[in-house]
Amino acid sequence: MGAPETMRAVRIAEHGGPEVLEPAEVAVPVPQAGEVLVEVGAVALNNTDLWTREGAYGRPGDPKALSGWRGPIGFPRIQGADVAGRVVAVGAGVDGGLTGRRVVVDPAIYDGDGPDANPVGLMGSERDGGYAEYVTAPATRVHDVTESPLTDDQLATLPTAYGTALGMIERGRLTRGETVLVSGASGGVGIALIQIARARGAKVLAISSGPKIGAVRDAGAHEVLDRARDIPEQIRAAAPEGIDVVAGDLVGEVLPLLREGGRWVVAGALGGYDVTFDVRRLYLHNAQVIGSAMHTPTHFGLLMDLARRGEIQPVIAARFPLDQAAEAQEELARRGHVGKIVMRP
Structure with missing residues (x-):
C-alpha cells in the first residue's frame, strides 16, 4: 500500500486566533521503530484544539501564561488528537499484520507503560497530530476496530471526548x-x-x-x-x-x-x-x-470494546474538509452545535 512522500497538513507556528492555522505541504512522517503510519480517514475537533492554539492552559503559578496542554509547544505543530484511519506502514519491530487494519489512535502520551498510567502529553500538542493526510503513532497506542459498525467519522469522535467521559465515569x-x-x-x-x-x-x-x-x-x-x-x-x-x-x-x-x-x-x-x-x-x-484528565490505557481499552460492539452512537454535528480547519474551529468555538465536528482529509 505505502504512502506518498508529501502530504497536505494544517499547522500552527505560534499561539493565536484561527488565522494562525496554516495549510502546508509537508513530508509524510516516517514511522520509527515501534511506530505505525496511519492514513487519516477522519479527525475530530476538541476544545483542546482551541485551547492549544490559543495557548490557554496557563502554567503552575502563572494561570495567564501562554502554554500548551502541559507546557511550551514545539512549533510548527500539526494539531488534531482524534484520529481514525488505516495503517499503511509499520516501523521496525512492529507486527506487519497491522497493515491495512482500521484503527483508532489513543492520543495520550503517558507517564509510564502500565495499565493505569496518567496522560502527560497529547497528540496534536506534544507531538504532531491528525490535521493531515498521515500521522505516526506508537504501535501500542493503535487499536484495531476493523470489525466496528461505526464509520470513520464516528470512530474519530471517540478518543478525547469519549475517553474523557469514560475516565470521569471510572474515576467517579x-x-x-x-x-x-x-x-x-x-x-x-x-x-x-x-x-x-x-x-x-x-x-x-x-x-x-x-x-x-x-x-x-x-x-x-x-x-x-x-x-x-x-x-x-x-x-x-x-x-x-x-x-x-x-x-x-x-x-x-x-x-x-x-x-x-x-x-x-x-x-x-x-x-x-x-x-x-x-x-x-x-x-x-x-x-x-x-x-480527571482524559483516560488511562485501561479506560481506553474499555472504550474500544464499546466501539467494536457498537454500544455507543456518536453524534456528528458537522463535517469540514481539512483545508477549512480555521472555519471548523470557529464553528466549534461558537458552541451552537450538538455532538462532534469532524474533518476529512
Missing part, C-alpha cells in the same frame, strides 16, 4: 442504579457522558438550554434540565433522593444536592477556572472532588 465510580448529573451536556464530552452512563445503567440528568434540549434528550438523557431556569429546584424535582455523581462544573450550587459520599468529577474549566464553594458541604457529607 458510577455504578448501575446511581444518578449522575451531566452539565454542559450538548458538547462532545457531555453527549459521551450521557451515552456511557446510560450503557452503565445509571439515571442521567443533563443540563442544556434552548434548541439543544431536544437533541440532548435524543442522546439518551432521562431528564433534561433547562439552564435558563433554577437548576437546584429542577434537580430536587427530578432527583429528590439526591445526586450520586456530578460530571462537570456548577459545584457551588449543586454541592449541597450530592448524596452522602457523593462525587464531583471535574475534567475542564469551560465555566471558568476560579471556583468557590462551601467546604463544609464537602467534609460533613464525605463528598469527594475528583480531577
Whole structure:
C-alpha cells in the first residue's frame, strides 16, 4: 500500500486566533521503530484544539501564561488528537499484520507503560497530530476496530471526548442504579457522558438550554434540565433522593444536592477556572472532588470494546474538509452545535 512522500497538513507556528492555522505541504512522517503510519480517514475537533492554539492552559503559578496542554509547544505543530484511519506502514519491530487494519489512535502520551498510567502529553500538542493526510503513532497506542459498525467519522469522535467521559465515569465510580448529573451536556464530552452512563445503567440528568434540549434528550438523557431556569429546584424535582455523581462544573450550587459520599468529577474549566464553594458541604457529607484528565490505557481499552460492539452512537454535528480547519474551529468555538465536528482529509 505505502504512502506518498508529501502530504497536505494544517499547522500552527505560534499561539493565536484561527488565522494562525496554516495549510502546508509537508513530508509524510516516517514511522520509527515501534511506530505505525496511519492514513487519516477522519479527525475530530476538541476544545483542546482551541485551547492549544490559543495557548490557554496557563502554567503552575502563572494561570495567564501562554502554554500548551502541559507546557511550551514545539512549533510548527500539526494539531488534531482524534484520529481514525488505516495503517499503511509499520516501523521496525512492529507486527506487519497491522497493515491495512482500521484503527483508532489513543492520543495520550503517558507517564509510564502500565495499565493505569496518567496522560502527560497529547497528540496534536506534544507531538504532531491528525490535521493531515498521515500521522505516526506508537504501535501500542493503535487499536484495531476493523470489525466496528461505526464509520470513520464516528470512530474519530471517540478518543478525547469519549475517553474523557469514560475516565470521569471510572474515576467517579458510577455504578448501575446511581444518578449522575451531566452539565454542559450538548458538547462532545457531555453527549459521551450521557451515552456511557446510560450503557452503565445509571439515571442521567443533563443540563442544556434552548434548541439543544431536544437533541440532548435524543442522546439518551432521562431528564433534561433547562439552564435558563433554577437548576437546584429542577434537580430536587427530578432527583429528590439526591445526586450520586456530578460530571462537570456548577459545584457551588449543586454541592449541597450530592448524596452522602457523593462525587464531583471535574475534567475542564469551560465555566471558568476560579471556583468557590462551601467546604463544609464537602467534609460533613464525605463528598469527594475528583480531577480527571482524559483516560488511562485501561479506560481506553474499555472504550474500544464499546466501539467494536457498537454500544455507543456518536453524534456528528458537522463535517469540514481539512483545508477549512480555521472555519471548523470557529464553528466549534461558537458552541451552537450538538455532538462532534469532524474533518476529512
